[in-house]
Amino acid sequence: MRRFVALWVGVVCTTACVRDPETTTDSASDSDHPPERVTKDLVDNSLWQQRAADDDPLASHRPAEVDCGIAGAFVEDTTLEINTNRCNYYAAAQPLLVDLQAGDTVTLELRHFDLVAPEPAVAHVYIAIGGDLVWEQNIEIPGPAFVYEAAWDVTTNYPAGTPVDIHLHNHGQNTWTLAWIRGDVVEP
Helix, strand or coil, X not given: CHHHHHXXXXXXHHHHCCCCCCCCCCCCCHHHCCCCEEEEECCCHHHCEECCHHHCCCHHHCCCCCCECCCCEEEECCEEEEECCCECCEEEEEEXXXXXXXXXXXXXXXXXXXXXXXXXXXXXEEEEECCEEEEEEEEEECECCEEEEEEEECXXXXXXXXXXXXXXXXXXXXXXXXXXXXXXXXXX
16 A cells, blocks of 8 residues: 555656746746846957047047057057057047946956156046946056056946947057956846
8 A cells, every 4th residue: 555655646746746847937036046147348459440530529639630550559469559659649439249237347457558758747548338438547647557457337228339439648658558348247
């Protein structure tokens, strides 16, 4: 008799106790588990396109003559390098590679060697997404080499394709490197 009961319970459980993933829901809600986040590149440093004067969001900073050829701004490995001895003003844009949602964290790494100039000056670096200023630095020249590792949370949704702008100008011969702009975004 015990064998019969155990067999009967085993048969009933194999047909009634199996959960159908199509119709079964967990008792815990999705809000109990934060969404999966991954780090993604938001820009590709080989895609920067210099802005024309009439398309420059900071045109008031733009000198009368911009001299920034391929020796002034170029990609080395995967980083964007700007040599201000050969590029007196850099304003460029490219489309955002992935969607950003409010609450996503953006990080960047920008570095420069020792900053020198014939006389004291101020360098200006500006990053915008969709026309919204998201990171900016005014850096005294002369100054020591430095690595900026910045992070901030996005407060607005930006779909992939939204323009990302970088702006850099300073006086003197200096070398700047944008290593990356990345986002910790929700995995689609």
